[in-house]
Amino acid sequence: METIRFDIDADGIATLTIDVPGQSMNVIGPDFLADLDAAITRISSEEAIKGAVIASGKDSGFMAGMDLKYFGSMLVSAGGRPPAPADIFDKVFVLNQLFRRLETCGKPVACAIEGTCAGGGFELALACHHRVVGDNPKTQLGLPEILIGLFPGGGGSQRLPRIMGVQMALMTMLQGKLMRPAEAGMMKVVDQVVPQGTAVEAARAWVKANPTASTQPWDVKGFKFPGGAGQFNPGFVQTMVGALPMTLKQTQRNMNAPIALLSAVYEGASLPFDRAIRVESKYFAKVAADPQAGNMIRSLFVNKQAAERGARRPKDEPRAPTMKLAMLGAGMMGAGIATVAAQAGMEVILFDRDMAYAEKGKAHVEEVLKKRLGRGMTPEKMAATLARVTPTTDFAALAGCDFVIEAVFEDASIKAEVTKKVEAVLGADTIFGSNTSTLPITKLAKAWSKPENFIGVHFFSPVEKMPLVEIILGEKTGPAAIAKALDFVAQIRKTPIVVNDSRGFYTSRCFGTYVQEGVEMVAEGINPALIENAGRQLGMPVGPLAVGDEVSIELGNRIVLAAKKELGDAYVPQRSDELMGRMVELGRLGRKNGKGWYDYPEGGKKHLWPGLADLFPRTGDQPDVEGVKERLLYRQLIECARCFAEGVLETPEDGDIGAIFGWGFAPYTGGPFSHMDTVGIAHVVAVLDRLAAAHGDRFAPTQQLRDMAASGAAFYRPAPSRAAA
Structure with a gap:
């Protein structure tokens, strides 16, 4: 035997x-x-x-x-x-x-x-x-x-x-x-x-x-x-x-x-x-x-495990585990990263501009660990983990750190200032990772003398619970930086995907379309309750307006304004831009201040803000739920396909893993690329053409999709070979 x-x-x-x-x-x-x-x-x-x-x-x-x-x-x-x-x-x-x-x-x-x-x-x-x-x-x-x-x-x-x-x-x-x-x-x-x-x-x-x-x-x-x-x-x-x-x-x-x-x-x-x-x-x-099982097994198990085992790691680079992490920024993201790093056995120097913020970040670590007491966490282990986190406001305290992650305010000039001050202490041979969610890595890397050692390391909130880390390569990011970042992700036992630079990268860019399409429909006078229910029925964790509140309408509006400033005449405005700006003017910033697309009464249950009907009167011709689901789904699919066509994504595996574990894309599909393969690329193109004719060029198929439809190719299967005539 x-x-x-x-x-x-x-x-x-x-x-x-x-x-x-x-x-x-x-x-x-x-x-x-x-x-x-x-x-x-x-x-x-x-x-x-x-x-x-x-x-x-x-x-x-x-x-x-x-x-x-x-x-x-x-x-x-x-x-x-x-x-x-x-x-x-x-x-x-x-x-x-x-x-x-x-x-x-x-x-x-x-x-x-x-x-x-x-x-x-x-x-x-x-x-x-x-x-x-x-x-x-x-x-x-x-x-x-x-x-x-x-x-x-x-x-x-x-x-x-x-x-x-x-x-x-x-x-x-x-x-x-x-x-x-x-x-x-x-x-x-x-x-x-x-x-x-x-x-x-x-x-x-x-x-x-x-x-x-x-x-x-x-x-x-x-x-x-x-x-x-x-x-x-x-x-x-x-x-x-x-x-x-x-x-x-x-x-x-x-x-x-x-x-x-x-x-x-x-x-x-x-x-x-x-x-x-x-x-x-x-x-x-x-x-x-049914294809559903095969798609889910491939994305949720086989490809996920391959990613965690280093499928995208440069093979010739020696192992580079992080021993001492410089964590810049002690806000929600920084404190969360500090928590998982300390739990993985790393020493963490938690830096912020104000000691009160730095101490608050360490207090967050302590709160997370307290919740795990009795569930594999002992008081002794908690004390040892907490002792590995050192709050500071002194850049000199970062000396000896072998990896840097920056999670300061989402402003390119502030990030550049902090980056240069860190380099003065650690030197440009240290690998520097930015946790930015939207700012292009290639541009941020200009503040580091060796851009080959600069990389994007994008976490998701709450860091302790979210399983994905999006690794973003700038134009000059080198293999040593890729290996260091992926080894760090392996140490904290999360799932990585590797993508190329782009505004919003892959996850933020594609996730944003789900929220934007929901807002577009509000602007058209479609019942917000219908939009929200359709999102959940599609298999998303929550409706587009609810998730927009969670990430903050104010943040979404700020990202739009930054994109307009950066792209100038190349920026294509949407009706959702104007509506988000109007909500910010009204002080409806999202869940963080208790009022956004929803109201959040103290001690009560959240409910859609009734004032939406006054701001955007309901149209008398409401679509059916299937039509709303189709728009929410295909707006995400086409943006994913664009990321693939533009080279932001190099593999459909990263696209499917990133969608499911990054923004909760309907898991039963196996991810956007698995879903497009399952329904057929020709069908996807036909639906997109119909939606583009009805709702605009944001639904227009890529040329790559048209070519795939014509040849019979799929994302997980090349075009069939054709016998010579």
Whole structure:
């Protein structure tokens, strides 16, 4: 066997140690499936074997889920076309059959879990008769498949409700929630929580002491779900009746997997287990056959992991971890960056022009750490982390810093002044990163003697929670700066994308179009409530006006004024510019002062400002919600496509990751470029032409899109080769 080591001890207990070669974490692939099949045959057929323990031979943890490259191969048939759901069913049901063979092999099987056990690995554990987990606070257990557009397809949707009850199991699976060992023990998902490093020993002891415990509870006559189940059980009916509308509301009817999961659980709960797992595989195959799952897996898992592992890092540059960070500016962004840097073990010199601001920045660090007490943070660890942050107003205190991040006021002249003063202390060989969200990096780099050592490092607010960092290359940014910035992002465990210089770069530029189009529609007299609801139904986290309030109408107006000043006659004005200016004149600056597109009454719930109807009277001919959704979506798509055509983006992978994790672009699409590929570039061009004719050149397709439509190319697939005539 290539993936499983099979040993039998003197008591006749077989230990199956999983160690998939060439993988940092155990995953389920064809070799593992074949080896597990052979191991089950030995366990069930050899009389000398009294039972078995399944464990991991890797320090990284027990097992993750399916090898996604292998899973991807299931979704391609002859000729490269998507297979029918029935064909996918035959492939995915293999896993269900195998786990079912394991739990009905006639011998007791215990699972010894040390480290993270998730997805298909956790489904393997659920198929064992006894589960033992080593008590490590970093260990996570659960079924997170819903987060990448799938749902548990190895029996998890049927076993978990039979172990913890339908209501709790649905909450866990629909959220993709991972549990720590103590919680898993409390929920009876694992049978024993033992000291770290002793799980295998405890599992062997259980098998030895329970030679006849080879039947799962759901295979015993008279088995009942915890809390009850079935169409005539009031609690079960109430759970399912409530789960459907709640799920539809949460997903805005955009996600396939949650609804399929509800169907699999509902139907499976009334069936014998062997029938129930067939129902699960049927729904799983249906979800897998839709492009949505493939798009989400590619962007949210495969490409995200590749980015975090340095896909865009210059290969020849030596590792350059940051030891001492100069953090310029102690406002919300600066304090947030200081927090994540200190948590990653770096010394941070937190600089501001006023000591009160610098101290306030450190107080922010302390507040964030306090909220984590009891959740992996101890008082001792908190004190050590806080001690790494030193507030200062003295540029000389930056001496010895090996990386600089600037997050001062968004004004080019102020940034240039600070940049020159830092260089006087550290020298131009130090890498300097600017956290600007809109100002061109090439222009800012002129204040640093070696522009090859100047780079954009754009964080998102709140820094502690937002997973993305946008790395921006100026015209002269060199490989050492790129490597340093990406190594820093890896240290703080965030996801990077790398883009080229442009006003607004990629994320701010494209995100802004979502807000701008919402404001354009307000100016046209379209009902603001319709606009906001359409934005949420599209799959965005909040409506365009609500998010405009969050980032500040005043900031948006300031960016417009700066762009007008910079571009002069080349700037193309929009009606939204005038409206934002009018809102600022009225003192409606956004959430920060309690009044913007919404009112924010103290102690009350926010609501759309009624005065909008007076400022911009409603048109009598209101569009339908689909029309509003289309405008909000395609205004973002065309700006993303322009960034690609202009070379701001070099890869569609960066575009999709940046959109989803940077501004919350509808995750179910897999990102704007995945979505355009899925609906077809020709369709995208046709819609854009129609919208441009109705609403203006901001929707006009790029020539690149037209060429792609004509050739049959896609962002993730080149144009098909044409045979010579």
